[in-house]
Ligand SMILES: CC(=O)N[C@H]1[C@@H](OP(=O)(O)OP(=O)(O)OC[C@H]2O[C@@H](n3ccc(=O)[nH]c3=O)[C@H](O)[C@@H]2O)O[C@H](CO)[C@@H](O)[C@@H]1O
């Protein structure tokens with residue numbers, strides 16, 4: 001069994017999927033209403049933040065996704081008492097008895113998620129040392145952690161890379177630092193926030209990421225007693241404080257999940273009301289959705305995304321940091337673009353290898369060329385990065401059923417959509433990886449009228 005399939009199996013077990021393969025009969029529009037809970041990219045970080053408090057934190061709208069289970073286990077082996085459950089959407093996290101975990105306990109969680117790297121600052125503050133296992137997450141490029149480690153060193157941490165993970169100590173405590181990120185990395189910005197809030201003195205972070213999930217993490221930290229100001233030009237100031245308390249927070253909705261179901265509605269010619277989705281965090285997506293020919297109604301309770309009839313139009317997209325077009329949105333949308341009249345281009349500028357899912361779409365009949373060194377384009381708005389790729393999608397094409405294996409979270413969701421659009425039957429294996437970030441996606445497919453069953 002290859003390691004991707006192993007990762008998928010573990011994720012499937014964590015959320016209780018019946019098997020790791022789904023058989024889909026395509027050709028039916030998805031119609032109905034689904035709930036979008038808290039964002040994977042905020043909830044997991046807020047859970048880590050609970051380690052910094054002296055009292056219990058309560059987090060609401062928690063999605064039942066495998067990454068939440070991984071972070072829960074990592075917190076529990078460090079002595080955090082967790083009550084409630086991802087299934088019910090509410091977690092209480094009591095960090096009173098934080099303690100060192102054994103290496104066997106840590107090893108068992110190796111390679112399952114990217115979140116463990118964010119335990120560094122909180123564990124250094126609580127215990128004076130941290131051991132971080134090998135990271136998991138989507139395999140969409142090298143995904144180095146040099147910005148994280150450089151930031152931790154700037155705070156005074158001593159970093160020792162071992163074959164089994166990273167050992168970090170802070171013999172003289174952590175003190176505020178002046179840090180400038182080479183690129184506005186989401187994870188490295190969170191690393192600085194989670195470390196700087198309890199470091200001695202002031203921290204200045206230049207070229208920070210300002211994604212909505214980061215703003216919501218700042219809101220969580222402010223509720224805990226932190227002093228953080230976000231200045232213009234991507235600069236964040238943090239005044240370290242001596243202690244923090246627990247928080248009570250309803251997580252920001254998952255805009256990536258909402259965008260994925262929106263793309264599914266468009267690609268299948270259907271209509272999906274995403275309860276909990278909000279306009280303000282999705283404006284860039286909504287503009288592109290409208291340009292392609294999709295329609296949406298923004299309501300108090302959520303957003304309805306639908307195909308209003310007529311032809312879909314091609315578009316040129318450049319993925320970018322917020323407020324640009326998010327890299328996690330392009331994969332499901334590309335399936336809709338296979339149904340548009342004409343040639344679309346997607347420039348992927350954030351990760352150097354994020355079109356792995358495209359081969360399967362081509363096998364299903366899509367006309368997509370991947371340019372591994374990117375594409376020159378005089379109309380580009382995002383500065384060209386050294387390692388970027390582009391996909392050129394020409395449509396419309398009739399997709400037909402095929403055997404697919406999920407390569408990563410968003411690519412996997414795009415495979416599901418492609419199978420739902422295709423004529424005939426598809427089998428999609430390794431769907432456990434989709435459960436890393438899409439809560440109850442099987443129940444939601446059922447609610448939306450998809451025709452599918454789990455393979456034995
Ligand atoms: C759990 C989580 O929140 N995941 C999100 C987070 O990932 P993550 O936080 O890992 O993504 P980053 O923003 O850090 O990565 C952006 C770019 O910076 C590079 N980089 C990053 C760190 C580092 O130390 N060195 C370095 O070179 C990466 O290789 C990548 O090319 O933001 C990404 C960009 O919005 C999203 O696609 C992911 O869904």
Ligand SMILES: C=C(OP(=O)(O)O)C(=O)O
Pocket residue numbers: 114136137138139328409410437
């Ligand atoms: C890349 C993603 O997640 P992670 O950083 O957890 O791998 C994603 O959510 O698409």
